[in-house]
Amino acid sequence: MGLTTRLGINLTLEEIGTFNNTARQSTPNFLVSDIFDNGIASGECDLAWWDKERELTANTIELLDLSGGLVDVFCKTLLFARVKVLFIQNLNETPGDILKIGGSTIVGTEPEAAFLLFDDLTDRYSIGPKGKFVIDEMNATGRPVNSGTSSSDTLKIENVSANKIKYNIAIAGSSV
Numbered sequence: 001m002g003l004t005t006r007l008g009i010n011l012t013l014e015e016i017g018t019f020n021n022t023a024r025q026s027t028p029n030f031l032v033s034d035i036f037d038n039g040i041a042s043g044e045c046d047l048a049w050w051d052k053e054r055e056l057t058a059n060t061i062e063l064l065d066l067s068g069g070l071v072d073v074f075c076k077t078l079l080f081a082r083v084k085v086l087f088i089q090n091l092n093e094t095p096g097d098i099l100k101i102g103g104s105t106i107v108g109t110e111p112e113a114a115f116l117l118f119d120d121l122t123d124r125y126s127i128g129p130k131g132k133f134v135i136d137e138m139n140a141t142g143r144p145v146n147s148g149t150s151s152s153d154t155l156k157i158e159n160v161s162a163n164k165i166k167y168n169i170a171i172a173g174s175s176v
Contacts, residue, residue, distance in 0.1 A: 002038035003036075003038045003045055003047070003048055004035065004036070004037060004038065005035070005036035005045045005048060005084075005085055005172040006033075006034070006035050006036075007033075007034045007036075007085055007087075007134070008032065008033045008034075009032040009033075009134070010029070010030070011029070011030040011031075012027060012028070012029045012030075013026070013027065013028050014026075014027045015027070032136065034136055036084060036085065036138070036172065039174075040174040040176040041140055042138065042140035043138050045084055045085065045172040045174055046174050046175055047078050047079075047080055047171075047172065047173050047174060047175055048170070048171065048172045049070045049071075049072055049078055049171050050168075050169060050170040050171070051168070051169055052168050053091065053166045053167075053168065054166065054167055054168070054169060055164055055166050056099070056159040056164065056165050056167065057159065057164050058159060058161060058162050058163055058164055059159060059160065059161070060158070061156060061158045061159075062157045062158075062159075063154045063157075064154065064155040064156075064157065065153060066078075066080040066083065066145045066153045066154065066155060066171070067080055067081075067145055067146075067153035068153075078175075079175055080153075080171070080173045080174070080175070081144070081145055081173070081174055081175055081176050082141065082142035082143065082144055082145060082173045082176075083137070083143040083145060083171060083173040084136075084137045084142040084143075084172055084173045084174065085134075085135065085136060085137070085171065085172040085173070086133070086135040086170075086171055087132070087133070087134050087135075087168070087169065087170040087171075088127060088132070088133045088157070088167060088168070089127075089131075089132045089133075089167060089168040089169075090128065090129055090130060090131045090132075090165060091165075091166040091167055092129045092130070092163065092165050092166060092167075093129050093130055094161075094163060096129075096162075096163075097128075097129050097159075097161040097163050097165050098126050098127065098128055098129075098159075098160050098161055099126070099127040099157060099158065099159060099160075099165055099167060100124045100127075100157075100158040101117065101124060101125050101127065101133060101156065101157050101158075102117035102123055102124045102125055102155075102156060103121065103122060103123065103124040103156055103158075117135075117143065117155065124156075124158075126160075127167075142173055142174065143173075157169075
């Protein structure tokens with residue numbers, strides 16, 4: 001049994017205008033196409049978990065335990081040591097339907113150990129309606145997950161809106 005993870009992003013910007021009475025067109029293209037083979041080294045992943053159209057009720061927080069709290073499609077409990085790919089997509093279209101990711105996993109207290117998505121435990125990222133968030137770490141290190149009984153292996157996802165939010169999420173990484 002093996003895992004192949006493919007991440008592709010194609011961004012094309014098309015700008016048409018005039019400069020010195022001459023029509024001009026600019027169309028830069030940025031293409032990222034990474035393929036992670038099965039394994040634990042640089043450019044490899046051996047664990048994957050995803051959920052499509054996951055629902056989070058209004059004004060609630062979900063804590064995803066990356067080291068023992070997720071089960072893959074083969075009913076295997078996943079113990080991520082490193083996250084190399086993280087994709088989150090807010091499927092809602094209503095203005096104000098915002099998902100916040102990262103930050104302290106202990107609600108109402110000072111920041112505590114958590115899955116370090118950003119450099120500071122107080123930092124969070126807001127994903128607005130139809131927005132997407134992607135991490136692509138092809139290197140061997142990826143984002144470390146500190147397994148244990150504390151919250152240091154937990155990804156916090158918060159719905160700060162008054163509506164239920166549907167979202168897609170995919171995580172790929174390694175067990176070592």
